[in-house]
Amino acid sequence: MSYTSLKSLASKYTFQPATKLLAKDLNPHAINAKYAVRGPIPTKAEELRAKLAGESHSLPFNKIINANIGNPQQLDQKPLTFYRQVLAILQYPELIYNPALVQTIPKDLIERAKLLLGKIGSVGAYSHSQGIPYVREQVAKFIQKRDGYESDANEIFLTSGASTAVSYLVSILGLGQQTGFLIPIPQYPLYTATLTLNNSKALPYYLKEEEDWSIDSSSLRTIIENAIAEGTIPRCLVIINPGNPTGAILKPDAIANLLALAAEYGLVVIADEVYQENVFKGEFVSVKKILRELQEGDDQGRFSNVQLASLHSTSKGISGECGQRGGYMELVGFHDEVIQQLLKLASISLCPVVTGQALVELMINPPKKGQESYEQFKYESQAIFDSLEQRAASLYAAFNEMTGVSCQEPEGAMYCFPNLTIPQKAVDQAEKSGLEPDEFYCSELLDNTGICAVPGSGFGQVPGSWHVRTTFLAPGTEWIDQWKEFHEMFMKKYA
C-alpha cells in the first residue's frame, strides 16, 4: 500500500476519537513514588546550568556545584586507569595485538584482560542472567576474605548497580499493603520510591541523630509489634551501613540486635553496604560477618533461619563508576525456591550490562603489591580516598561553625546530613512559597551560590527538624566558604 493511499485511507474512518491520558489516569502507586535526589531542586539546578551556558546571565555565580548526588566522575574525579585499560581491551580485544600499545600497559593488566576475555567471551553477548559464573566465583572469594566466612557463588547475583537488586527483592517480598518493610529514617529514597511503586508498606524507624545516627532496637520492636497488631506482616528490615544520607557507621552490637529481631520475626534483612570502602572513622563490619559470628556463638540455632541480602556496587567506593552500572547482591540463608524466583525475575531483564559485571571483578580484585600495575593503582586510589576524607572533614568543620547548624561527624559514605535551625520568618516565607522549610533553604542556597543540595524532607527526618544532604565530592573548598557566607546571610535575613 503506497503512502498516498494511506493518507486517503485516513479520511474513511468514522470513529469518534478518545482523549489522551493524563497523570490522573495512571497507576497511582507510580504517581505517588518520590525520588528527591533527582527531584525539583536538582531539576532547577539543570535549568540554571542552561542559563549559565547562555550568552549573558545575571546570576550571582558562574557554575553549578552538584552536591545533590553521589556522582564522583561528574565532579572531575578521574577514573582508575587500571579499570579503564582493562575495559578498553574487553571492548576491543585487538588492542592486545598492537605492540606499541602493549609496551605502555602493565603485563599483569594484559593478563587480567585476557583472563576475563576467556571467561566472558564477547561483552556484546547476553551473559547468564545471574551474572558471569567466573565473576560470581571471584565475588564469593572476595567476601570470604573480607569476612572470614564462606560465600557461595551460586548465591551471588550480579546486578546493574544496587538499585536493581532492591527492585527484585521488593518485587518478590511485597504483597501489597499487608506487608511491611522496616526502613531507616532518614533513608536513601530509593527505598520509599520502590516500596510506593510496588504498593508495599514502609514501616519507618528513626535513627538517633544525637547518638551518631545509631539504632534503638527496642523502638524497632515496638514498631514491629504495632504493625502486627494492625494486621501488617513485617517482611523486611533495611539496614544502610555506612549510612546514606547520615554518613554514620553502625556498631557490631547494634547490628547483632537487628539480626536478633530479624531472626525472631522472620524479617528478610536487606543490607545496603555500597559504601563499605568509604570509611574514614571506625571500622566497617559486614552484616554477613556479624550474622556468622552470632550463628557460631548460638548453640540453640536461633539465628539459623536469618535471610540476608547484602548489596554492593561499583558506583561508590573509590571506583565511583556510576555510569557503568555494576553491582552484586549476596543472598545468605534463603530457601532455594526463593533464589529461583529471583533468578526468574533477573532472566526477564535478560542480564546486567556485561562490562559492568567485568568491573565488579576489577573492583574486588585490585592489583596486588609486586604487580606492575600496583603502584599507579595505589597512588590513584589513595589520592581519591584522601581527598574525600579531607573534604568530609572540611565540610564537617564548616557546618559546625555555622549559626544554628549541628552536624554529626561523617564516619563513612559520601554525605553530611547537617541539622538546621530554620528561623520562624524563613519557615513562614517557605509556607508562602508552598515549600517545606528545608526545601526553601536549599532553593535559596541554589539561587545564591549555585550549590545544589537536597532537602532532608526527601530522605525523611523527625517531624519539626530540618536537614540538608550534601555530598563531599565537589572539588576544592571555595564552595564550602560560599555556603558559609550564604548561611550567615540567610540567618540574618530571616532573624
Add this chain to the structure above:
Amino acid sequence: MSYTSLKSLASKYTFQPATKLLAKDLNPHAINAKYAVRGPIPTKAEELRAKLAGESHSLPFNKIINANIGNPQQLDQKPLTFYRQVLAILQYPELIYNPALVQTIPKDLIERAKLLLGKIGSVGAYSHSQGIPYVREQVAKFIQKRDGYESDANEIFLTSGASTAVSYLVSILGLGQQTGFLIPIPQYPLYTATLTLNNSKALPYYLKEEEDWSIDSSSLRTIIENAIAEGTIPRCLVIINPGNPTGAILKPDAIANLLALAAEYGLVVIADEVYQENVFKGEFVSVKKILRELQEGDDQGRFSNVQLASLHSTSKGISGECGQRGGYMELVGFHDEVIQQLLKLASISLCPVVTGQALVELMINPPKKGQESYEQFKYESQAIFDSLEQRAASLYAAFNEMTGVSCQEPEGAMYCFPNLTIPQKAVDQAEKSGLEPDEFYCSELLDNTGICAVPGSGFGQVPGSWHVRTTFLAPGTEWIDQWKEFHEMFMKKYA
C-alpha cells in the same frame, strides 16, 4: 565490640526463631510470571553443556546449539569493529594520544570518539536519567530521516535495551486487573511476564498464521468490546514488528487499522520495532510514520490523540550487542504529565548504562560513504546481514521439507516459528512426562542433537496447535541437517 563478645552475646538471646520464607510466601504475581526464553529447556541445555565439559560423557552430540535466544555474539557473530574501537576509546580516552595506535585507526573514528567524549564526559558518571541530551538529539535526527517526519529529542528516552522501556510503560499504564493490554499471540514473553508481574490483564489477540501472521483488526475490536463489557479498561495495544517469534512484517494498511482502533479506544500503542534492521523480504515501515501519514490525511483530527511508544535496541539488527544494554524509546503524542512520570521512574533507576547510550549513537549514525571507516564497516555489516538471510532461507526450506511441518517464510527478525503436527503417540508420551507436546518435542530435540529451541507454548499459540521457535543465528548448516534427521526419527518413533 570484639567478635568474641559478639559470639557470647548470641547465647543471651531467648527468642523463638521464625521460619524461612518459601515460594508460597512470596508475591503471587512474581511467582506466576513466566519467561520461556530462559525457561526449563534452556536450563536443561546448560546442564548438558556442563556434562559435555566433563571428562567423559555418553551424549549423542558434542556441543549445544543455542537456538533459544537472539544472542548473536554468543554464537560467534563478530562485533562491528567501528563500534568497539569507539567504545574502547570512551573507556580509556588516553588511547587517542598513543601515536602508534592512532595510526591504525580511521581518522573519522577518532573524531567521532572525541565528539562523544566532549558530549558525554566520563562514561563512569551518571548521565541525565532520560539519557545523554546529545545522543537523544541524534536519535531524533535518525527517526526524522527514516520516517520523513519530525522527532523531538525531549520525547526520547534512552533505555537499557527495550525491556526497561516495557517495564516503565506497564508500570505507569497498568492499574491492576481492571486495565487490559492487547498483546499478539504468539508474542515475545517479556510482555506476558511484565504484565503478570504488574498484575495487569493480558488481552491476547491471535495472529493469523496462514496469512503470514497478519492481524485481523475486526477480531481485535471484538476483543476490546468484550473486555469493556466485562469491566476491563483496554489501556494499551502491543505491536511487534518485525514479529518475534513469527519473523513476519506487518503491512502498512494493517498497522493503519490498528492505529484507528487505538485512536477510537484511547489505547497507548507500544510498537516493539527492535528488529527494524532485520528485514529480508518486503519493507519495514515504522508505526510512527504510518501514524503521521494518517494524521496528515485526516482532516477531522481523529488520529491526533494517538499515544505511541516506539522501542528500538542495540541488541538486535546488525549490531547484535545484547550484553551492552543499549536502546531507546520514542514517545509520540503523550501528554507532558505522562512523560514527567516516565522520567521520574527512569530517575529512580538513576540512568541507563552510559556506554550503551553511546552505542545507540553509533548504531544510528554508522560511518558514511567517503569516510575512512566506511569500507570495513560496510563489509562487516553486509557479511552479517547476508549470513542471517542465508540461514533464514535454509531453515525455512528445511522446515517445509520435514514431515508434518509448515513454516511461514521469515520476512524479518531472527526467528522461524514452524507449526508442528505432533503424532498422537508423542502427545500421549508428553502427557505421561507432564510436558506440553511441543515442550516434549523440544526436550527430545535437545537430548538427541544438542539443539536448544523454545516450545511454542512459551509464546502462546492457537490451542491444539504446536510450534517451536528457533533463531537463525547459529553458524553453519550442519545443525539444520541434524534437526531434519531428528525430526524424521521422531515422527517414525511416534507414528
